[in-house]
Amino acid sequence: xxxxxxxxxxxxxxxxxxxxxxxxxxxxxxxxxxxxxxxxxxxxxxxxxxxxxxxxxxxxxxxxxxxxxxxxxxxxxxxxxxxxxxxxxxxxxxxxxxxxxxxxxxxxxxxxxxxxxxxxxxxxxxxxxxxxxxxxxxxxxxxxxxxxxxxxxxxxxxxxxxxxxxxxxxxxxxxxxxxxxxxxxxxxxxxxxxxxxxxxxxxxxxxxxxxxxxxxxxxxxxxxxxxxxxxxxxxxxxxxxxxxxxxxxxxxxxxxxxxxxxxxxx
Numbered sequence: 367x368x369x370x371x372x373x374x375x376x377x378x379x380x381x382x383x384x385x386x387x388x389x390x391x392x393x394x395x396x397x398x399x400x401x402x403x404x405x406x407x408x409x410x411x412x413x414x415x416x417x418x419x420x421x422x423x424x425x426x427x428x429x430x431x432x433x434x435x436x437x438x439x440x441x442x443x444x445x446x447x448x449x450x451x452x453x454x455x456x457x458x459x460x461x462x463x464x465x466x467x468x469x470x471x472x473x474x475x476x477x478x479x480x481x482x483x484x485x486x487x488x489x490x491x492x493x494x495x496x497x498x499x500x501x502x503x504x505x506x507x508x509x510x511x512x513x514x515x516x517x518x519x520x521x522x523x524x525x526x527x528x529x530x531x532x533x534x535x536x537x538x539x540x541x542x543x544x545x546x547x548x549x550x551x552x553x554x555x556x557x558x559x560x561x562x563x564x565x566x567x568x569x570x571x572x573x574x575x576x577x578x579x580x581x582x583x584x585x586x587x588x589x590x591x592x593x594x595x596x597x598x599x600x601x602x603x604x605x606x607x608x609x610x611x612x613x614x615x616x617x618x619x620x621x622x623x624x625x626x627x628x629x630x631x632x
Contacts, residue, residue, distance in 0.1 A: 466506065525627050527565060542603065
C-alpha cells in the first residue's frame, strides 16, 4: 500500500509539473501576443502622423487654423520620433530595422522642409515625403502583422488605419487648395474616402466588438454620413476649416477605439 501512495504522489507531481509548464507557456504566449498587438498600434499610428504632419505644414502655410496646425505639427513630430525609437528598440528583424532607418531619413528631410518658407514647391516636397514615410510605416505594420498571423492583429491594424485615412483626406484637401491640383491629388483623396467607408463597415460588423466600441463606432457613423460629402467636394473647395476640425475629430475617436481594441485583444 505504501508503494501505491508513493506512485500516486509521483504521478500527481508529474501532472502538476506538466500543468504548470503548460500554464507558463500559455502566459508567455499571451504576453507575446499582447506585446505584438501593442506594437502594431504604435507602428500603425506612425502612418497617421505621416499624413497629419504634411497636412499641418500646408494648413499653416495657407494660414488656415494656423495656431492649431502649428501646435499639432510640433507635437506630431515629437510623437513620431519617440515612437520611432520605441520601434527600433522593440524590433529585432534586420530588414524591418533597415526600413525604419530609411523612414527616419525621410523624416529628417521633412523636418528641414517644415522650417523653410512655405511655397508650392515645398508643399509638393512635404506631400512626397509624407507618402514615403507612410509607405515605410505601412510595411512595418504589415511585417509585424503577417509575422504573427493573429486575427485580432488585423482588426487593430484596420482600426488604426482609419486614423491615417482621416488625416490623409485633410492632407489632400488642403494640398489641392495649395495649388497641387493634378489628377492624383483628387484621386488619392477620393480613394481614401471610399476605403474609410469600407473599413468602417467592416469594423461595425466585427462580432467581438464590445458595447462601448459599438457605441463609439455609431457616433462616427452619424458624423461620417454628413461630412464625407464635404470631402468629396475637393475641387470646389471652400471648407478647409470644417475639413480640418472634422477629420481631427474622427482621428481622435478612432484612436480611442483602436486603444479599446488593443485592450480587448491583449
